[in-house]
Structures are given as structure tokens and as C-alpha cells.
Amino acid sequence: MAKVTKRSKGGERQHPEPSVTNAPLAMTSNCILLININECEGRNLEGRERFVGVVATAEEALNVQRAAEDAFCDAASKLAAKLPLKNEARRRSRSAKAATS
Numbered sequence: 001m002a003k004v005t006k007r008s009k010g011g012e013r014q015h016p017e018p019s020v021t022n023a024p025l026a027m028t029s030n031c032i033l034l035i036n037i038n039e040c041e042g043r044n045l046e047g048r049e050r051f052v053g054v055v056a057t058a059e060e061a062l063n064v065q066r067a068a069e070d071a072f073c074d075a076a077s078k079l080a081a082k083l084p085l086k087n088e089a090r091r092r093s094r095s096a097k098a099a100t101s
Contacts, residue, residue: 026034034051056064084092 022036022038024036024039026036028034028051037050
């Protein structure tokens with residue numbers, strides 16, 4: 001893990017050394033795929049955006065997981081509510097047949 005930030009003898013703040021996770025891939029909430037920089041050794045990354053983040057605690061991750069699950073359930077119910085009812089599909093089918101007869 002990263003070292004704790006400390007002040008040097010001259011009063012300057014020393015920044016912690018970042019640690020790197022071993023996860024080879026990650027995906028953002030807006031579905032952008034990220035590849036771990038360790039997987040890109042020797043590759044030309046010029047012009048590529050970089051992402052720097054921190055690993056969430058187990059409690060933070062659980063809170064996000066619960067919120068995401070709630071959001072997915074809400075989105076699924078909204079989508080399902082827009083689907084036609086079974087009886088409605090039958091009525092449309094019968095109406096279309098009657099109109100062509």
C-alpha cells in the first residue's frame with residue numbers, strides 16, 4: 001500500500017508512493033474499459049488518457065454495490081413496464097386479422 005504522507009525536515013510535504021493493483025482490467029460506470037498500466041509495458045501509450053484512482057474499502061464497495069443493484073432493479077422495472085402486456089399483443093393481432101378480412 002501507499003506510504004503515509006509526511007513532512008520532510010524542510011517542511012515540504014512528501015507524496016506517497018502509489019501502489020498498483022493486480023487487476024488486469026477495470027470498467028468505469030460509463031462502460032469505459034481500462035487496462036492496468038502493468039499490462040502495457042513496452043507499449044506506445046502516447047495520446048492515451050490515463051486514469052488514476054484509489055481502491056475502495058470493503059465497506060465503500062458494498063455501499064456502491066447496493067446502490068448499483070438498486071439502480072439496475074429500478075431500470076429493469078421501468079423497461080419491463082414499457083413492454084406490451086400479453087393480452088394487449090393478442091388484441092392487436094386479432095384487430096390486424098379482422099382488418100385484413
